[in-house]
Amino acid sequence: MRKSFFKLINNLNKKILPSYLDKDPAKLTKFQQAIVAFRYYVLIQSK
Numbered sequence: 001m002r003k004s005f006f007k008l009i010n011n012l013n014k015k016i017l018p019s020y021l022d023k024d025p026a027k028l029t030k031f032q033q034a035i036v037a038f039r040y041y042v043l044i045q046s047k
Helices: 002-016 030-046
Strands: none
Touching: 002 030
């Protein structure tokens, strides 16, 4: 149940949230860093 929930959230993240892979993490704003951290957390939990 939990893993399937995170897989669903991960799919939504890919479609809705922007990707900051091509940018330097040190130059991102705090909000952008929070988005990256959230996406990473969901990705790890979905595996």
